């Protein structure tokens with residue numbers, strides 16, 4: 001590990017890696033705050049050394065988890081204005097960008113929630129997968145509008161993020177039915193919307209989210225249940241406009257099965273992909289803080305927000 005990287009940044013990187021900090025928006029927020037700390041604590045001798053430190057910190061954070069594009073989007077946003085010739089000037093740039101980023105993230109989620117809530121009617125039941133703060137913002141806003149919402153929550157093996165969703169929904173006063181993942185199709189008849197978040201949205205409108213989302217969406221389409229993706233624009237993947245694909249994280253097989261049980265089974269190969277890709281034809285609406293979009297038109301918003309190209313501040 002690069003010894004210019006502040007211990008606080010390393011700690012954040014470890015917590016993202018081990019999923020104590022998880023979920024695309026939360027990861028982005030933590031990364032921006034970590035860069036802020038690197039900037040405020042830096043005793044770099046000159047502006048060039050300062051920029052080198054910040055780039056090293058960004059690289060450390062970037063290398064934790066590959067799929068949530070909110071992470072590189074956050075790093076890029078915070079480091080975009082470090083061009084000052086003095087350490088103090090560059091430090092101020094990073095601190096202001098980080099503060100602005102975190103404030104915008106919070107505001108975007110609240111605005112997105114209002115848009116998503118308009119799609120939910122009083123008395124509706126939603127089905128969720130994994131734990132998404134963007135998706136929950138829609139439910140929270142709907143509840144604040146006085147609507148009664150109920151939820152069928154998939155537990156989301158192997159990490160059971162559905163448990164977090166169940167707890168948050170309970171705190172909002174939403175009655176929850178918790179189901180195993182394989183029961184989803186059985187209960188789709190009882191729900192009015194599938195509501196999920198996203199780790200990345202590609203230029204063609206494909207949605208990258210927790211493994212199991214695509215199967216859920218296909219089943220929901222078959223049952224005629226609308227599929228709504230809550231994804232603030234931080235989740236738009238600029239690289240996909242120029243043909244890059246989204247890297248799907250493969251996680252440790254120990255999350256699926258322990259060594260002893262594995263040996264009893266004759267040591268079969270175990271695969272543990274963390275995310276999958278839902279093609280745009282299975283998505284009814286992508287809800288952002290800029291309004292809702294059919295997935296096929298999301299590229300228009302991407303061009304407006306990112307232009308055609310991006311540079312990566314952690315690449316020297």
Ligand code: RUB
Pocket residue numbers: 022023024025026068129130131132133134135161196197198199209210274
């Ligand atoms: C989390 C996940 C969430 C998205 C969106 O996966 O797939 O649906 O990250 O979350 P993991 P949010 O638990 O592996 O990080 O809306 O909070 O950004």
